Amino acid sequence: MTLEQDFEAVDQFPVGMRVLAVDDDQTCLRILETLLHRCQYHVTTTDSAQTALELLRENKNKFDLVISDVDMPDMDGFKLLELVGLEMDLPVIMLSAHSDPKYVMKGVKHGACDYLLKPVRIEELKNIWQHVVRKSKFKKMKSIVINDDHSQGNSDQNGVKANRKRKDQFEEVEEEDEERGNENDDPTAQKKPRVLWTRELHNKFLAAVDHLGVEKAQPKKILELMNVDKLTRENVASHLQKFRSALKKITNEANQQANMAAIDSHFMQMSALKGLGGFHNQRQIPLGSGQFHGGAATMRHYPLGRLNSFGGVFPHVSSSLPRNHNDGGYVLQGMPIPPLDDLNNKAFPSFTSQQSSLMVAPNNQLVLQGHQQSSYPSLNPGLSPHFEINKRLDDWSNALLSTNIPQSGVHSKPDALEWNHFCNSDAAQAGFIDPLQMKQQPANNLGPMTDAQLLRSSNPIEGLFVGQQKLENGSMPSNAGSLDDIVNSMMPKEQSQAELFEGDLGFGWHNSSLRTCI
DNA sequence: GCGCTAATAT
DNA sequence: AATATTAGCG
Numbered sequence: 133m134t135l136e137q138d139f140e141a142v143d144q145f146p147v148g149m150r151v152l153a154v155d156d157d158q159t160c161l162r163i164l165e166t167l168l169h170r171c172q173y174h175v176t177t178t179d180s181a182q183t184a185l186e187l188l189r190e191n192k193n194k195f196d197l198v199i200s201d202v203d204m205p206d207m208d209g210f211k212l213l214e215l216v217g218l219e220m221d222l223p224v225i226m227l228s229a230h231s232d233p234k235y236v237m238k239g240v241k242h243g244a245c246d247y248l249l250k251p252v253r254i255e256e257l258k259n260i261w262q263h264v265v266r267k268s269k270f271k272k273m274k275s276i277v278i279n280d281d282h283s284q285g286n287s288d289q290n291g292v293k294a295n296r297k298r299k300d301q302f303e304e305v306e307e308e309d310e311e312r313g314n315e316n317d318d319p320t321a322q323k324k325p326r327v328l329w330t331r332e333l334h335n336k337f338l339a340a341v342d343h344l345g346v347e348k349a350q351p352k353k354i355l356e357l358m359n360v361d362k363l364t365r366e367n368v369a370s371h372l373q374k375f376r377s378a379l380k381k382i383t384n385e386a387n388q389q390a391n392m393a394a395i396d397s398h399f400m401q402m403s404a405l406k407g408l409g410g411f412h413n414q415r416q417i418p419l420g421s422g423q424f425h426g427g428a429a430t431m432r433h434y435p436l437g438r439l440n441s442f443g444g445v446f447p448h449v450s451s452s453l454p455r456n457h458n459d460g461g462y463v464l465q466g467m468p469i470p471p472l473d474d475l476n477n478k479a480f481p482s483f484t485s486q487q488s489s490l491m492v493a494p495n496n497q498l499v500l501q502g503h504q505q506s507s508y509p510s511l512n513p514g515l516s517p518h519f520e521i522n523k524r525l526d527d528w529s530n531a532l533l534s535t536n537i538p539q540s541g542v543h544s545k546p547d548a549l550e551w552n553h554f555c556n557s558d559a560a561q562a563g564f565i566d567p568l569q570m571k572q573q574p575a576n577n578l579g580p581m582t583d584a585q586l587l588r589s590s591n592p593i594e595g596l597f598v599g600q601q602k603l604e605n606g607s608m609p610s611n612a613g614s615l616d617d618i619v620n621s622m623m624p625k626e627q628s629q630a631e632l633f634e635g636d637l638g639f640g641w642h643n644s645s646l647r648t649c650i
Numbered sequence: 651g652c653g654c655t656a657a658t659a660t
Numbered sequence: 661a662a663t664a665t666t667a668g669c670g
Contacts, residue, residue: 326660326663350653365652370663373655497663 146261147172154184154200154212155227160250164199164227167254173261181207185215188222195222196264199248202228202235210242217243223263227252327367327490328497336360336488336500337371346379361489362498 151173155161161177168175176195178184181204188195198216202209213224225246226239239247245263248256327333340357341349351369358368490498 324664329662352652366664369653370665374662376654 146264148174149261149264150174150176150194150196151260152184152187152195152198152200153177154179154181154198154204154209156180156201156204156206160201164252167252167257168199170254171257173257180204181209181212184212188216188220192220197223197225197260199225199227199260202226202230202239210238213239213242213244223266225260225263325492325496325498327363327371328493328499329371330500332488333360333363333490333500334371337368337375341372341375359487360500361487363490 151168153161153164153168153175154177155164156179158179161179165175165177176187178187181200184198184200185207188198198212200209200212204212209226209228213226216222216224223245224243225248226244227248227250228235228239229250231249236247245266246260329337336358337354340354343357344350344353349372351365351372354372355363355365355368489501491501493499
């Protein structure tokens with residue numbers, strides 16, 4: 133489309149749009165009517181809000197827009213606004229001589245789609261039809277003639293194009309909405325609520341992923357296994373994408389650290405690396421009870437044991453990995469591996485055998501509701517080969533969730549900073565390692581990897597394990613976030629604290645506010 | 651049609 | 661900031 137054409141298109145507006153104008157002041161009303169007429173709207177006027185209301189009630193679907201003064205004796209314009217909003221979902225524009233923000237705010241709060249100041253200018257009135265379009269009231273727009281002539285010759289047919297350069301926010305809305313409008317003719321149609329990934333919902337997600345195995349966990353299957361009403365494949369896909377991003381990031385970080393550790397173990401004499409914190413002199417971390425229950429804020433140390441049995445999560449990667457060796461200065465040397473019991477003793481939700489549904493919370497988000505019997509016995513803990521590690525998966529996932537992973541762009545080069553840092557490090561430059569070579573051998577644990585690589589490689593477990601050590605030692609660069617930070621920042625604030633670890637059913641919501649069921 | 655990834659929108 | 665949607669590809 134040429135610029136001229138675009139300009140033309142912007143200039144078109146519906147002729148005959150049915151406007152109800154309300155103002156107790158006869159003069160104002162007359163002026164308003166005149167101006168609206170000039171805009172080629174079909175205008176009905178009344179000097180009382182009460183009458184306006186009756187007109188609207190008696191002629192449902194006979195008006196497209198209401199423009200009403202605020203200060204009126206019989207009925208406050210806001211009251212009218214409120215009632216109209218309640219009863220017919222028409223776009224209402226408030227008109228007032230008061231520029232007081234309080235008034236404006238009040239209008240906005242009550243659902244006014246615009247707030248015009250007297251005296252009204254015709255330029256403003258020319259634009260008001262867009263509110264109708266925006267309100268998705270296209271059905272009611274059927275009688276409105278959209279001037280569709282995009283030819284360049286007759287631009288002044290409406291005589292209103294002159295001052296359209298300031299058409300500001302509506303530029304491209306027009307055509308799109310026209311096209312879209314036909315499908316969008318249900319006034320009651322509301323935006324789809326978004327899914328709020330509560331801990332519990334995420335737990336279900338994890339259970340499904342765990343059940344399927346990370347490699348085979350695909351949106352559709354996960355969705356089926358989760359068996360959550362109203363959850364869509366797209367929801368799951370989106371979450372899965374984030375999940376994998378987090379995994380990738382953590383793994384890469386861990387790999388970095390593994391590299392460092394490996395180097396460290398062989399070149400311990402290097403002061404440069406010592407400065408970064410080596411892994412010798414491992415201090416054992418208390419693995420006893422309650423790290424997670426103590427609350428993230430108080431948890432100085434990430435529970436190491438959580439992550440070292442990821443074989444269940446990554447079924448194909450664990451066996452080949454050396455772990456907890458005492459020979460040869462291996463990176464995992466000295467790492468305490470807690471008995472499974474310690475981990476399993478923690479209460480965690482048996483999310484796997486239940487069906488839940490999402491309900492709409494007041495903020496228009498879908499939150500996990502309750503449970504019913506599931507038709508998916510396959511997710512029964514007893515039947516899931518991986519279930520016993522769910523707790524640790526869960527914990528691990530806490531870390532993932534708290535990690536602020538950019539959704540795109542930034543992480544396309546995972547850990548570029550750290551990678552560069554490493555390549556520029558003394559170790560690399562001293563020739564102990566060849567950064568290039570490392571880059572060429574990602575399978576060697578030495579460089580960023582693709583998701584596919586990650587899913588197939590044996591690195592994740594070890595990497596995570598090592599990463600834990602790093603974190604535990606406080607050797608994690610501050611910009612990578614402390615463990616506390618990771619755990620703390622994961623879930624939405626409402627859930628970040630107690631809820632984070634309990635696996636209880638609390639959503640951080642006040643359940644009473646969830647009454648608005650679908 | 652699905653899944654994946656990245657990019658972009660809401 | 662967290663999710664959703666879209667595009668391009670296999």
